[in-house]
Amino acid sequence: MQHELTLYNEVKQIALLPGFIEEVSNELGLDEMLVFNLNLVLEEAVTNVIMYAYPKGERHSMTLKAWTEGEDVLAFELKDQGKPFDPIKEAPEVDTTLSAEERGIGGLGIFLIKQMMDEVSYRYEDNSNILTMKKNYKA
Template sequence: MTNTLIIKNELEQLTRLYAFLDRQAVTYGLEELQLMQVKLALEEAVTNVILYAYPDKKDQDIRIDMSYENKRLTIVITDTGTDFNPLERQEPDLTLSLEERPIGGLGIYLVKQLMTEVTYSRSAGKNILTMTKDMH
């Protein structure tokens, strides 16, 4: 069964996202550490959409679909914003000092570390980011 939340592209909407995730976590029986990891990844991915998908538009929808089956959590984030594949960003060079490191790229790196699998597709004018996490 898939549960859906639709939020607007405003940072204030993150509180609705957290409440939605917390409700699902109880239903799915997620452990505290798993919930924290998923929350961090989800916050990073959705914040990117809020900040960058609609550069000049307010009041745009971001859809989050969440399902849990066979100990695998699947989250699909869909928006109709600017075509952007965060997975094409170059991996950050973590050997560089903070001063030398270019800005950006750490968030999606973090998402990829926290989740089991992260994929992106563009279909019918929509960005679709799918994140899965195996819960063992």
């Protein structure tokens, strides 16, 4: 299985994600909770690129790929040519035990990605940020 989607760095493009995940889901028979979580994970990853990768007002594209590995791993890769940014290392830490007054608003997106996926990795290659996210979809 392999699917690919090209998105521009505009917030409205997020509306393309549910259809992309539905294609993957129809092929693999994913349960509702996982479909919800994949929508969340991919939205957070794409939003990071839309908001922070490029100077404001510049239009650029990014590519999102989905494929399976072995019998039970679903993998996604998001690739953009924006400024180098490793969200795993550079995003602010999230402390879920803090009170409402103490809670900040940074880092929540990447925190959710790490919590909901089994494996998240980042590399910078060929002038591109490449974020790879994997999940056992049969677990």
